[in-house]
Amino acid sequence: MEKDSSIKKSRAIRRLVIWYKRNSAVTSIVDTAANSAVTASNVAGNVVSGAGSVVSTASNVAGNVAGNVVSSAESVVNTASNVVSSASSIAKNTLQPLVFDPLKRLQNSDNLISKEEVPNSERIWIAVDGMGGDYAPVPILEGCLGAISRFPINIKFVGKIEKVRYEAERVGLIDLLEKEIDNNRLELIDSGDPIGMNEEATAVRKRKDASINVAMDLVKTNKAKAVYSAGNSGALMASAIFRIGRLKGIERPAIGALFPTRDQTRPVLVLDVGANTDCKPSYLHQFALLGNVYAKDVLQIEKPRIGLLNIGEEECKGNDLSIKTFELLSNEKSFNFGGNCEGRDVLSGDFDVVVCDGFTGNILLKFLESVGGVLLDILRSELPRGRRGKVGSAFLKSNLLRIKKRLDHAEHGGALLLGVNGICVIGHGSSKSLSVVSALRLAHSAVNHNVMENLNQLQKLQVLNS
Amino acid sequence: MEKDSSIKKSRAIRRLVIWYKRNSAVTSIVDTAANSAVTASNVAGNVVSGAGSVVSTASNVAGNVAGNVVSSAESVVNTASNVVSSASSIAKNTLQPLVFDPLKRLQNSDNLISKEEVPNSERIWIAVDGMGGDYAPVPILEGCLGAISRFPINIKFVGKIEKVRYEAERVGLIDLLEKEIDNNRLELIDSGDPIGMNEEATAVRKRKDASINVAMDLVKTNKAKAVYSAGNSGALMASAIFRIGRLKGIERPAIGALFPTRDQTRPVLVLDVGANTDCKPSYLHQFALLGNVYAKDVLQIEKPRIGLLNIGEEECKGNDLSIKTFELLSNEKSFNFGGNCEGRDVLSGDFDVVVCDGFTGNILLKFLESVGGVLLDILRSELPRGRRGKVGSAFLKSNLLRIKKRLDHAEHGGALLLGVNGICVIGHGSSKSLSVVSALRLAHSAVNHNVMENLNQLQKLQVLNS
Structure with missing residues (x-):
């Protein structure tokens, strides 16, 4: 028996290596993340400097006109100061990232709970991989501290304690x-x-003390109800599969991402959206069952409407996989x-x-992510010239930037690993x-709405026992 | 021998039926086309009425302010009339559809040719299915007459002559x-x-005199160099396969569509983008060979850069199909x-x-088509209120509408059927x-740049003879 299980394990590892190698959501989402961030901040910079030039143009106009036509000076100055204030509000909106929140409608109830001062014993513990992510641990720690004050959650922050304290000291978060x-x-x-980020996912087998493994063990031993990591997502998956x-x-x-509609x-x-590039109909059937539970519990939709991504509405349309899957889903x-x-229905809200399958889903996710940036580029090249054009441009850009952020969110807000024996964000x-x-709100929402119980049901x- | 070939034919028909049933680019692009058009014209209407209200607001402002502050009236009136003229130019831009033209950079040379007054003997004959399309024959005829005056092409307009003449009379195109x-x-x-539009593609077998069949025969007998149809695209494919x-x-x-970048x-x-939902690596290899010729000849790109749609940059990433295809393509x-x-690179211009495969391509095409509309909706719900907001809104909407049009174009401008023995748009x-x-410019460009000769090469x- 002992030997048997070790053979099984090594086979599982080999399969995981193959599986990992073929899957990209894992490394490349992560690899290019830094690039996207840089691009985004450049764009923000441009808009801000654009806004600045509008401000200076406006004050020039104000100055000149006031000199020439004294009687109309006051009204022009007022106009100019309006432009200035609108420009600065544009700048402000741009600088304060308006992160789209897919759980917006749950926000009020969440805040309500928080204001009721839930006793500490009822707060939910969440394990956080404090070292995972391009900029860890600082933004991770900052986010955790912010989340603690907003939702009834407590954090088990996993990392090299010495480094965490040193960084917290450095950025003034130590107090x-x-x-x-002290508050526990x-x-x-x-x-x-x-x-x-560039290590193989299977490294989780060798490095037992890696932060993601320690965090995952907290879920396994029921010391935390969910785990969050912004680190190597392949490693997160591997750790989840092996440990819980x-x-x-x-x-x-499967990896589930929330798209805006x-x-x-x-x-x-x-x-x-990337865990399984080649799927069988039974996998997609299981994804639908999992997605149904999450949509009910986390998105609080009473009777979630499940769709099968396909190239036509009729049941006879599609490739082998989707035709066979259609049959399974319609009998469920x-x-x-x-x-x-269809492709055009994904963002319809229907x-x-x-x-x-994870191949198509991953391509769609990354395509969506890129659309905002492409639109900004096209627009920039077509924006009208002149003073009025500039005001319009700043206006337009700030709006489009907001939309771009919303589109980007699909990746930025936190994806769910579905199908493992615990809640992983x-x-x-x-x-x-x-x-x-x-992302921590997502984790809290999943725990709070008894996702795991419903998954056990x-x-x-x-169909899952045959 | 006779019997053998008839067995082969009936097998081919059966395969075509299966193939058709599974493929949607065919009917559903067409089915929902009318809907899209209606939506688009509604949006155009809204923007125009928005522009109108800006105009009236502006003139109110002009009136009020002039009454109160006589000395500054002139400058305010000037501003108001600027707003009015900008509003009307917005309205004009919206009403004159700024169709994005993927062949824009070829336009000048095309026009040049046309202005040189090519002798009629050198003009290229193109067969047009005059009856195919939701609004045929009027817009088809109108487009053909427009194209004749712009490019050195002549048109064999296939349809029920009596009906075509009647409709031409009705809309004033008869002269x-x-x-x-008369000009020949x-x-x-x-x-x-x-x-x-809703008939099975295989109907082309039974109805020899269907307009698409008659048009296709003109290419087969070399009386036309290319064929264009806005009708049932499944029928176009079937007719092309059986006749040429x-x-x-x-x-x-395969069906090739031009996406903007x-x-x-x-x-x-x-x-x-929809002809083949389940592909073998060899199909994708052939698509790449065909695409290379078209990009060279039609898009006039010296050394087209061929990409394989996949979920990661590394060659080990992907599903079975893409991993095997990668090997074929890198040895070519x-x-x-x-x-x-990757999904994010499709619109990058790289x-x-x-x-x-046609499954993923079709989903991407339809997804792209929908993004513009979704953006407009999101924006509309978020546009700022107030007078300045209104001006901004009109401005924004007209710009976004232009972008939406550009995105829509992927479907609207004409797709190519690649891999058959003739040029089909x-x-x-x-x-x-x-x-x-x-679309007729696309057809002309393909004929003019010797696509067929290069395809014969x-x-x-x-690789195509093994």
Whole structure:
């Protein structure tokens, strides 16, 4: 028996290596994250300097006109100061990232809970990989401290304690950190180095003390209800599979991302966005079952409408995979199958969950992410010239930037690893503190709405026991 | 022998039926085309009425202020009239569809040719399915007449002559039509009814006199160099395969669509966008060979950069299909393979041709088409209120509408059927006259740059003869 299980394990590892090598959501989302962040901040910089030039133009205008036509000076100055104030508000809006929050409509109730001063014993502990992410640990720590003050959660912050304290000291977070430790709302848990962004996911097997492993063990031993990491997402998946395991009957875990839709309050959960490039119909069926539970519990949608990503509405349309999957989904009574979802329907708001293979999902996710930037570029090249043009440009850019942020969010806000025996939230490698807060809200929402209980119920379904 | 070939034919038909049933680019692009058109014209209407209200607000402002502060009245009135003129130019821009033209940079040379008054004997004859399309024959005829005056092409207009003449009379195109017939630049060719938008593609087998069949025969008998249809695109494909046949060594024809990129003058040819939902690596290899010829000849790119749509940059990333295809493409010496193209790279302008299976390509095409509309919706819900807000809104909307049009163009401008023994341009079902002109330029450009000769050269390649 002993030997048997070790053979099984080594096979599992080999499979994982192959699986990992073929999957990119893992490394390349992370690799290019830094680039995206730099681009975004450049754009922000440009808009701000654009706004600045509008301000100076406006004050020139004000000055000149006042000199020439004294009687109309006052009204012109007023206009100029309006322009100035609108320009500075544009600058301000641009600098304060308006992160789109897919859980916006849950926000009020969350805040309510927080204001009721939940006793510490009822606050939920979440394990955080404090070392994972391009800029860790500072923005991770900052986000955790922010989240503690907003939601009834406590944080087990896993990392090299010495380094965490040193960095907290450096950026002036040390007092708040000490205070929350004293309040018993944050706990520092020592670990080794994180798994690097470019390391193979299988490194989690060798480095038992890697921060993600230590964090995952906290979930395994029930010392935390969920885990969050903005580090190597392949390593997160591997660690989850090896330490807390898959749910019974789920052949493959999937990564689910929230895409924005026409309706700001109603995002759509798309899965898989990269964990499984070649899928069987049974995988997609399981993704739909998982997505249904998450949409009900986390997005608080009573009867989530499940769609199958496909190239036509009719059931006869599609490739082999989608035609066979259609049959499975339409025979499934435990959720509300809404039929095929074409490319143009993904963002329509007509579906709450869209299932697809990880190849198509990953391409769609990254395509969506790029669209905002392309639009900005096209616009910039077409913006009208002249003074009025400049005001218009600043106006336009700030609006488009907001939309771009919303589109970017699909990656930035935190994806879910579905199908494992615990709640795992995957942060974007370039996560700043606001993204961390947003991801921790997602984690809190999942725990708070009993996702795990419902997933355990799910496992009793006939289809997952055959 | 006779029997053998008839068995082969009936097998081919059965395969075509299966193939057709699984493919949607065919009917659903067409089915929903009318809807898109209606939406677009509604949006245009809204923007125009928005512009109108800006005008009246502006004149109110002008009036009030002039009454109160007489000395500053003149400058305010000037401002108001500026606003009025800018508002009306917004309205004008919105009403005159600024169709994005992927062949913009070829336009000058095309016009040059046209101005040189090419003798009629050198003008290229193009067969047009005059009955195909949601609004046929009027916008098709109008587009043809427009194209004749711009490029050195002549048109064989296939349709029910009586109906065409009746409609031309009704909309006042009859004089121009008669003139071009007298000039020997347009010829009316009689046919039966078109294959309906919702008919099975295989109907082309039974209805020999369907307009698409008559048009296709003109190419087969070399009376026309290319064929254009905005009708049932499945029927176009079926007619092409049965009448003019596939190129030697090409297992499956593919539909190629031009997507806009960051660089307005440099679209990217994406194929397949819907003809083949399940592909083998050899198909994708052939798509790349075909795309290379078209990008060289039609887009006039010296060494087109070919990309393979995939989920990571490294060659080990991807699904079974893309990993195997990567190997084929990187061993191909006859074109410039630029490696994997991730979802975020499609619109980057880094690639001139992107190959993928028809399932993924179709989802991407329709997703792209929807993004513009979703952005408009999100913006509309977030636009600032107040007078300045209104001016900004009108400004913003007109710009976004232009971008939306550009995104829509991927479908509207005309797709290419690649891999058959002739030049076939597939128009969008909802094509208006400008789209027809744009598609006919594409057809002219393909003929003019010797695409067919180069495709014949292509067939000598070892890889297509093994």
